[in-house]
Amino acid sequence: MSETQRTREFITGNEATARGAIAGGCRYFFGYPITPQNKIPEYMSAHLPEVGGVFLQAESEVAAINMVYGASAAGARVMTTSSSPGISLMQEGLSYMIGSELPCVLVNMVRGGPGLGNIGPAQSDYWLATRGCGHGDGQCITLTPNSVQELHDFTARAFEIADRYRNPTMVLADAILANMMEPCDVLPPTEMPPADRPYAVGPHGQERERNIVNSLWVDFDEMEEVNLRIQERYRQAAEEITDWEEYGSDEPEVLVCAYGISSRVCESAVDEAGKAGVQARLVRPKTVFPFPSEPIAKWAEQAKCAVVVEASMGQFVEDVRLAVEGRCPVELVGHAGGNIPAVSEVVARILEMTS
Amino acid sequence: MREEIFLGGLGGQGVLLGGQMMARAGMDAGLNVSWFPIYSPEVRGGSTTCTIVITDGRVGSPICERPETMILMDPVAANTFAPQVAEGGLLVLNSSMIEQPPGHEDCETLWVPANDIAVEIGNERTVNMVMIGAWAGRTSALSIEGIAEALQHMLPERHHKHMPANIAALERGAEIGAESRQPGG
Numbered sequence: 001m002s003e004t005q006r007t008r009e010f011i012t013g014n015e016a017t018a019r020g021a022i023a024g025g026c027r028y029f030f031g032y033p034i035t036p037q038n039k040i041p042e043y044m045s046a047h048l049p050e051v052g053g054v055f056l057q058a059e060s061e062v063a064a065i066n067m068v069y070g071a072s073a074a075g076a077r078v079m080t081t082s083s084s085p086g087i088s089l090m091q092e093g094l095s096y097m098i099g100s101e102l103p104c105v106l107v108n109m110v111r112g113g114p115g116l117g118n119i120g121p122a123q124s125d126y127w128l129a130t131r132g133c134g135h136g137d138g139q140c141i142t143l144t145p146n147s148v149q150e151l152h153d154f155t156a157r158a159f160e161i162a163d164r165y166r167n168p169t170m171v172l173a174d175a176i177l178a179n180m181m182e183p184c185d186v187l188p189p190t191e192m193p194p195a196d197r198p199y200a201v202g203p204h205g206q207e208r209e210r211n212i213v214n215s216l217w218v219d220f221d222e223m224e225e226v227n228l229r230i231q232e233r234y235r236q237a238a239e240e241i242t243d244w245e246e247y248g249s250d251e252p253e254v255l256v257c258a259y260g261i262s263s264r265v266c267e268s269a270v271d272e273a274g275k276a277g278v279q280a281r282l283v284r285p286k287t288v289f290p291f292p293s294e295p296i297a298k299w300a301e302q303a304k305c306a307v308v309v310e311a312s313m314g315q316f317v318e319d320v321r322l323a324v325e326g327r328c329p330v331e332l333v334g335h336a337g338g339n340i341p342a343v344s345e346v347v348a349r350i351l352e353m354t355s
Numbered sequence: 356m357r358e359e360i361f362l363g364g365l366g367g368q369g370v371l372l373g374g375q376m377m378a379r380a381g382m383d384a385g386l387n388v389s390w391f392p393i394y395s396p397e398v399r400g401g402s403t404t405c406t407i408v409i410t411d412g413r414v415g416s417p418i419c420e421r422p423e424t425m426i427l428m429d430p431v432a433a434n435t436f437a438p439q440v441a442e443g444g445l446l447v448l449n450s451s452m453i454e455q456p457p458g459h460e461d462c463e464t465l466w467v468p469a470n471d472i473a474v475e476i477g478n479e480r481t482v483n484m485v486m487i488g489a490w491a492g493r494t495s496a497l498s499i500e501g502i503a504e505a506l507q508h509m510l511p512e513r514h515h516k517h518m519p520a521n522i523a524a525l526e527r528g529a530e531i532g533a534e535s536r537q538p539g540g
Binding site for chain 1: 379389
């Protein structure tokens with residue numbers, strides 16, 4: 001990706017995501033419409049053909065993820081995007097892709113749930129991303145941007161990550177990030193890498209043995225071998241791509257943990273708490289699988305307490321508790337159903353915890 | 356500096372485009388900005404709002420609980436949102452449609468007959484420009500030229516013929532805003 005050729009534009013998170021994908025070499029898109037992410041397929045339908053790509057609206061999310069499976073098996077850079085109920089429908093296909101050791105990128109612009117829910121912002125698919133992705137010992141590598149710029153950059157990078165670890169990689173955001181507009185330094189489109197990857201199916205003449213893409217391993221030991229390979233890649237990913245940002249005081253009384261849109265609320269809350277005389281430090285994961293346990297453990301050692309803020313009734317908080325390992329009390333400020341925690345509420349909890 | 360501005364009105368009044376234009380003008384002036392919309396599913400006439408942050412620091416939360424400025428264009432938006440304006444904040448109200456002063460006692464109010472001015476200018480769709488011009492004239496947070504330039508960027512070329520009416524609306528609004536400034540304020 002050429003950093004020097006970026007152009008500054010004022011665009012929505014959805015558009016930034018779509019353009020990030022094309023900058024990441026994506027040339028195949030399969031999906032099914034659902035609010036609040038429809039601007040992504042809309043953009044792709046207009047612009048993928050311009051770079052020689054294929055946009056196809058599937059008849060359902062189940063079909064879409066299996067088209068992604070097929071394109072990935074053929075060595076293509078491929079993606080799908082959806083929102084919560086649609087990602088639920090893709091679970092089986094994702095598990096098959098993990099089992100077949102295939103890369104793809106998916107974006108989840110999370111909306112209120114459970115069920116059909118509503119089109120408001122939510123972070124209640126944290127478990128779906130980090131524990132879900134279907135049955136078996138597999139997960140999606142999960143990136144959590146908190147701005148329009150990061151939606152663009154993380155989506156572009158997600159294709160590299162998916163390829164490197166041969167695993168589906170999810171960009172996990174929400175309805176606010178999808179619809180809001182911010183300045184974004186947009187990367188130019190790049191070519192898709194050649195599709196004749198070592199594992200890919202497709203025409204090959206007599207140059208190599210034929211490849212088989214498959215997630216069925218009848219022999220127990222062979223199936224365990226696949227699992228060990230997958231786990232080894234997750235271990236490598238934890239070493240190589242775990243990422244986070246910190247903001248606020250170097251001598252915090254309170255550790256604040258949040259990702260995505262909630263971390264934007266928390267930036268303001270950390271500033272406000274400082275004005276009210278309480279020093280706080282925000283640790284904001286940019287990846288949640290792999291999870292940045294180390295900085296959370298480090299600051300939990302020093303802080304009196306941790307406040308976890310998320311637009312769900314308590315999912316991300318569990319990973320924070322696992323990282324904190326009892327070093328300090330962990331409190332949740334959570335909302336659901338389209339509501340997100342307010343700055344004043346987070347500040348009030350920070351002050352309450354230190355009083 | 357940090358400006359938190361909330362725009363509210365009816366779908367079709369140009370709330371969303373107006374807000375985008377303000378944020379874009381802030382970006383072009385080298386500032387950090389965000390624009391965050393909430394609107395109902397109706398194509399025309401539904402409740403429509405957006406929140407803009409313009410700052411030389413980090414934007415942080417793009418959602419504001421108590422915005423310092425509210426630009427409200429219809430009575431329903433005025434009744435619903437005006438009480439949330441920050442203490443000591445500014446309400447810019449469309450007096451062509453809003454009759455009762457809403458909000459609370461500890462805020463300033465700038466009345467702008469935006470529909471009447473838009474009709475005078477000869478383009479009823481410039482109500483949002485009159486309102487935003489009034490805000491800019493009052494606060495000088497963004498220049499009228501910068502806002503007009505941002506609009507030119509955002510409008511599809513087929514609508515560029517409407518630029519003169521939009522600029523006229525911005526300028527008329529700015530005059531009202533500038534006149535409303537308190538001496539020494």
